[in-house]
Amino acid sequence: MVHLRTDIGATNPHVSGKTDTYADNLETDVLIVGAGFGGIYLLHRLRDELGFKCKIYEAGTELGGIWHWNCYPGARVDTQVPIYEYSIEKIWKDWTWSEKYPAWPELRQYFAHVDKQLDVKKDVAFDTRVVSAQFDVASSKWIVKTEDGRTAHAKYLINAIGFAAKRHFPDWKGLDDFKGEMYHSSFWPEHGVNVKGKRVAVIGTGSTGIQIAQETAKEADSVTVFQRTPNLCLPMRQRTLSKEEQDERKKDYPDIYRNRMTTFAGFQYDFAQRNTLDDSPEEREKFFEGLWERGGFEFWLATYKDMLFDKRANDEAYNFWAKKTRARISDPRKRDILAPLNQPHTFGTKRPSLEQNFYEQLDRPENDVVDVKATPISEITATGITTEDGRHREFDVIALATGFDSVTGGMKNMGLRDTEGVSLAERWSTGTWSYLGMTCHGFPNMFFLYGAQGPTAFSNGPSCVECQGDWIVDAIAKCRHEGVARLEATREAEEEWRRKVTELSDKTLFPGTSSWYMGANVPGKPREQLNFAGGIPLYEKECRTALQNWEGFVTA
Numbered sequence: 001m002v003h004l005r006t007d008i009g010a011t012n013p014h015v016s017g018k019t020d021t022y023a024d025n026l027e028t029d030v031l032i033v034g035a036g037f038g039g040i041y042l043l044h045r046l047r048d049e050l051g052f053k054c055k056i057y058e059a060g061t062e063l064g065g066i067w068h069w070n071c072y073p074g075a076r077v078d079t080q081v082p083i084y085e086y087s088i089e090k091i092w093k094d095w096t097w098s099e100k101y102p103a104w105p106e107l108r109q110y111f112a113h114v115d116k117q118l119d120v121k122k123d124v125a126f127d128t129r130v131v132s133a134q135f136d137v138a139s140s141k142w143i144v145k146t147e148d149g150r151t152a153h154a155k156y157l158i159n160a161i162g163f164a165a166k167r168h169f170p171d172w173k174g175l176d177d178f179k180g181e182m183y184h185s186s187f188w189p190e191h192g193v194n195v196k197g198k199r200v201a202v203i204g205t206g207s208t209g210i211q212i213a214q215e216t217a218k219e220a221d222s223v224t225v226f227q228r229t230p231n232l233c234l235p236m237r238q239r240t241l242s243k244e245e246q247d248e249r250k251k252d253y254p255d256i257y258r259n260r261m262t263t264f265a266g267f268q269y270d271f272a273q274r275n276t277l278d279d280s281p282e283e284r285e286k287f288f289e290g291l292w293e294r295g296g297f298e299f300w301l302a303t304y305k306d307m308l309f310d311k312r313a314n315d316e317a318y319n320f321w322a323k324k325t326r327a328r329i330s331d332p333r334k335r336d337i338l339a340p341l342n343q344p345h346t347f348g349t350k351r352p353s354l355e356q357n358f359y360e361q362l363d364r365p366e367n368d369v370v371d372v373k374a375t376p377i378s379e380i381t382a383t384g385i386t387t388e389d390g391r392h393r394e395f396d397v398i399a400l401a402t403g404f405d406s407v408t409g410g411m412k413n414m415g416l417r418d419t420e421g422v423s424l425a426e427r428w429s430t431g432t433w434s435y436l437g438m439t440c441h442g443f444p445n446m447f448f449l450y451g452a453q454g455p456t457a458f459s460n461g462p463s464c465v466e467c468q469g470d471w472i473v474d475a476i477a478k479c480r481h482e483g484v485a486r487l488e489a490t491r492e493a494e495e496e497w498r499r500k501v502t503e504l505s506d507k508t509l510f511p512g513t514s515s516w517y518m519g520a521n522v523p524g525k526p527r528e529q530l531n532f533a534g535g536i537p538l539y540e541k542e543c544r545t546a547l548q549n550w551e552g553f554v555t556a
Contacts, residue, residue, distance in 0.1 A: 017125060017126070019122055019123070019125075021055045021056075021122075021123055021124060021125040022125045022128075022150075023150075024149075024150045024151060025150075025151055025152075025153070026055065026150070026151070026152040026153065027152075027153050027154075028053050028054065028055045028152065028153070028154045029046075029052040029053040029054065029154065029155050029156065030042075030046055030052050030053070030054040030055070030154060030155070030156045030157075030158060030476070031054075031055055031056075031057065031142065031144055031152050031154035031156070031157050031158070032054060032055070032056045032057070032158045032160055033056070033057050033058075033130050033157070033158070033159050033160060033161055033414070034056070034057075034058060034065060034159065034160035034161040034162060035056050035058035035060070035062075035063045035064070035065065035068075035120070035124050035126075035160075036063075036064060036065015036066060036067070036068075036160065036162055037065060037086075037450075037461055037462055037465045038065070038160035038162065038449045038450050038465045038468075038469060039056050039058070039065070039158075039160035040056075040063065040111075040114060040118070040120055041086065041465055041466060041469045042054075042158055042160060042449075042469050042472065042473065043056055043118075043120060043123060044088070044118050044120070045469065045470070045473045046473055046476065047123065048118070049473075050473065050476075050477055052476070054123060055123050055124075055125065055152070055154075056120075056123060056124040056125070057124075057125050057128040057129075057130055057144075057146065057152070058124055058125065058126050058127075058128060059127070059128065059129040059130075060126065060127075061126050061127060062108070062111070062126070063111040063112075063114070063115055063120060063121065063124070064107065064108055064111040065162055066162060067104055067107040067108055067111065068108070068111075069186045069187070070104050070185070070186060070188075071104050071188050071189075071190055071192075072183075072185045072186075072188035072208065072211070072212055072399070073188075073192070073193075073195075073211070073212050073215035073216050074103075074211035074212055074214055074215030074216075075103060075104040075185075075188075075208075075211055076101050076102060076103040076104065076107075076211065077101055077102055077107065078101065078207060078236070078296075078297070078353065078354045079101075079267070079296075079297075079460050079461070080100045080101055080268075080296055081097045081100065081101075081102060081241075082097075082246075082249075082253060082256060083256070083260055083266075083267055083268050083460055083462075083463075084102075084460065084461070084462060085110065085462060086114070086462060086466070087253075087254075087257035087462075087466060088117075089253075089254075090117050090118070091113070091114055091117050091118070092250070092253060093250065094113075094117075095110065095113050096241070096243045096246045096247070097110075097241050097246065098240060098241060099238060099239065099240050099241055100237075100238055100239050100240075100241055101236055101238050101354070128146050128147075128148075128150075129146060129147040130144055130145070130146060130147075130414045130415065131145055131146065131147050131414065131415045132144070132145040132415035132417070133145070133157060133414065133415060133416050133417070134416075134417040134418075134419075134421070135157075135418075135419055135443060135444050135445065135446070137419055139153070140155070140444075140445075140485050140486055141153045141154060141155055142154045142155070142156070142157040142445065142446070144157065145415070155445060156445045156446070156447070156476060157445065157446045157447075158446070158447045158448065158449070158472065159410075159411055159414070159416075159446070159447070159448035159449075159451070160448070160449055160450070161410040161411065161414070161448075161451075162410065162450050162451075169184065169400070169402060170203075170377075170400075170402055172377055172378075172379065172380050173378070173379045173380070174379045174380040174381055175380050177380060177381060177382050178380050178381070178382060178383075178384075178398060179382045179383065180383070180395060180396045180397055180398065181193055181396070181397045181398070182380075182397070182398040182399075182400065183398075183399060183400065184400045184402070185204075185208040185209075185212060185399060185400065185401045193397060195216045195219050195220040195396075195397055196219045196220070197219075197220070197221045198220055198221055198396035198397050199220070199221055199222050199224075199394060199395045199396050199397070200216050200220045200222065200223045200224070200395065200396070200397045200398075200399065201223075201224050201226065201384070201385055201393070201395040201397070201398045201399065202216070202223060202224070202225045202226065202399045202401055203226045203377070203385075203398065203399065203400055203401060203402060204226070204228075204400065204401030204402045204403060205225060205227045205228070205229065205230070205231040205401070206231065206351075206353065206401060206403055207231075207351070207353035207354075208401040208403070209225065209231075209399075209401030210231055210233060210353040210355055210358050211353075212399045212401055213225050213358065213361065213362065214355060214356060214357060214358045214361055216397075216399075217361035217362070217364070217367055218361075220397075221366065222366045222367055222368070223361070223362070223367045223368075224367065224368045224369070224370060224393060224395070225362060225367075225368070225369045225370070226369075226370045226372050226377060226385070227337065227338070227369055227370065227371060227372060228372050228373055229344055229345065229350065229373070230337070230338055230339065230340065230344050231350075231352065231353050232318070232321055232325075232344075232347055232348075232350070232352045233325070233352055233353045233354065233355040233358055233359075234292075234295065234296070234297065234299050234300065234321075234352050234353070234354055234355070235292065235295045235354070235355065235356075236295055236296065236354035236355060236356050237293075237294065237295025237296060238356055256268060260460065260463050261463060261466075261467060261536060261537070261540070262537055263535075263536065263537075264301065264458075264535035264536065264537070265297075265301050265455075265458055265459045265460060265463075265535070265536065266455070266459045266460035266462075266463025266464060266467070266536050267297065267301055267302075267460050267463075269298055269301065269302035270301070270302065271301065271302065271303065271304070271305040271307075272287075272302065272303065272304055272305060273305060274304060274305065275304055275305065275306040275310070275313065276304040276306055276307060276310070276312070276313035276316050276317070277312065277313065277316075278304075279304075284316065285320075287303075287304075288303075288317075288320045291303060292320075292324060295354075296354065297352070297354070299317070299321070299352075300347075300348050300352055303317060304317075307347070307348060308348055308349070308508050308509055308510070309507065309508055309509065310509075311346065311509065314346045314347050314348070314509060315343065317347045317348070318343045318346075318347040321339075321347060322339050322340070322341060322343075325338070325339040325359060326339045326341075328359040328360060328363070329359050329362075329363050330363055331363055331365075334362060334363060334368075334369055337369050337371050338359065338362065338369060339359075345512075345513040346509040346512060346513055348509075349508075349509050349510045349512065349513035350513060351457065370387065370393075372387070375387040375388055375389045375391070376388045380398070383395075385398070410451070411424060411448060411451060411452070412424055412425040412428055413425070416443065416446075418440075418441075418442030418443055419442055419443075419444065420442065422442070424440070424443075427440075427442070431498075431528055432452045432453060432498070432528060432530060433494040433495070433497075433498055434448075434451075434452055434453045434489075434494060434497060434498075435489035435490075435493040435494050435497050435546075435552050435553075436453075436454075436471075436489075436497060436542065436543050436546060436552075437451065437452060437453035437454030437455075437456070437468070437497070437501075437532055437539075438454065438468055438471065438472060438543070439487075439488075439489040439553075440489060440494070441488065441489045441490060441491045441493070441494050442488070443488070444486045444487060444488040445486060445487055445488075447472045447475070449464070449465060449468035449469060449472060450464055450465055450468065452530055453497060453498070453501050453530065453531065453532055454468060454531065454532055454539070455467070455531065455532050455535070455536050455539050456530075456531050456532075457530070457531045458531050458532070458533060458535075459536060463536060464536070467536055467539070467540055468543075471540075471543050471544070471547065474547060475487065475547060478547065479555075482555075484555045484556070485556055486555065486556040487550075487553055487554075487555055488553060488554050488555075489552055489553055489554075490552055490553065490554055492552075493551075493552030493553070496552070497552075500542075501529055501531075501532055501533070502528070502529055504529075504532065504533045504534045505529035505531075505533045507533075508533055510529065510533060511529065
């Protein structure tokens with residue numbers, strides 16, 4: 001049996017590196033945790049533009065955040081380029097992509113290019129996992145400890161760990177008994193897994209499960225997907241891109257990047273400014289067909305403006321989706337599991353995945369889908385998976401696409417404690433409190449981005465990162481300019497922000513669906529809206545208003 005890896009802890013007792021970033025008793029102005037899109041952006045702006053001494057602690061061995069960890073079969077981004085990249089001209093002017101939705105190897109090459117342009121790595125300590133962090137009131141500095149025993153002191157601490165930093169593993173009986181190969185999608189071996197001629201099980205149908213099943217079905221003897229909830233996938237419409245067409249378009253990039261920040265989700269498109277039933281059935285069908293043919297998330301985020309608010313409007317979207325998808329599946333049993341006539345949940349309230357030929361692959365006779373709502377998994381055995389109906393299926397490879405303790409799990413798992421010594425995990429045990437989705441009461445001079453109560457899961461990652469990153473940079477610069485040594489959100493501001501996040505969500509159809517957006521994918525996790533559902537423009541307006549006069553903050 002291959003050892004099942006379940007966490008990102010370093011395996012070496014002591015980490016060493018060639019730069020001062022690895023030093024014990026490190027002193028720095030800003031310590032950033034995480035070297036993905038967010039951490040790199042903050043380092044660049046704070047270090048290169050404002051002259052702060054900045055360091056990054058990164059648990060992995062390379063830059064890239066999620067794209068360092070994700071190398072499972074079929075892993076690729078579901079946002080098209082150039083929307084899914086930095087707006088920094090120094091980076092994009094000499095970079096071209098090979099396809100509209102790049103896969104993980106090319107995204108890693110992109111981060112290598114980013115490092116070449118911004119010289120990031122000289123200030124990054126890799127293999128460095130934070131296990132404890134608390135603000136010391138006497139020195140007005142954060143004291144941060146790493147897994148291998150090092151300590152850092154920083155005036156500001158910024159958590160840029162992303163929303164999928166803590167992996168979720170179900171508590172099935174026998175998880176350690178399987179004698180074949182079993183991997184969580186986020187810990188897939190770098191060298192890959194040979195599935196040729198093998199029986200593969202994929203547990204989970206989030207975007208990861210869809211991608212793994214779609215890709216492994218090309219070589220495996222068979223692929224069986226264990227599905228709890230149908231993923232209402234949308235057509236990706238992947239295509240190759242030439243250097244010439246990208247170079248020609250680059251004159252428009254500044255406008256493209258300005259425009260993406262004016263849209264709800266930070267994409268290149270936005271909701272149509274009319275309601276679903278304003279159009280006749282014929283007009284609606286034509287409109288839906290256009291969105292469908294263009295592909296990507298347009299059927300979700302460029303559709304009628306009431307689709308995520310009005311159930312009748314949502315039903316129209318689902319009925320169209322079901323009609324288009326069911327036509328692609330010839331097996332009637334599989335068709336009813338993968339694309340049921342009765343809506344399994346309101347369309348778009350779980351993140352739809354983008355697929356290329358997922359339905360055609362699963363429709364093949366050698367592949368199968370198991371409805372685990374009807375027949376839940378009861379046990380993992382030495383040779384396969386047993387479901388509660390008593391059936392045992394044998395496999396050579398099991399892929400756990402079981403997701404993450406999303407949005408809040410990462411920050412609760414890094415030993416953060418407030419000034420009174422209470423852990424963030426305890427403070428957030430019954431619900432999430434933040435101010436602006438970037439700060440917390442009891443945690444002075446600490447910021448985070450692409451996490452709880454920000455636009456996060458309702459946005460394009462780089463758009464959210466630059467929106468929040470710019471605010472954090474401006475807040476730190478304002479502190480320096482005004483001589484503010486300590487900045488802390490008030491408890492009242494947190495309560496008001498939580499109320500605002502909940503109120504915005506309650507106007508939509510999101511609360512009616514059990515999803516990771518609502519924290520419902522992890523047993524025992526509080527059920528609450530974890531994201532700001534008002535869109536990036538409204539979010540930025542709220543944050544900028546607060547920054548003007550430190551509204552909601554106490555300064556010292």
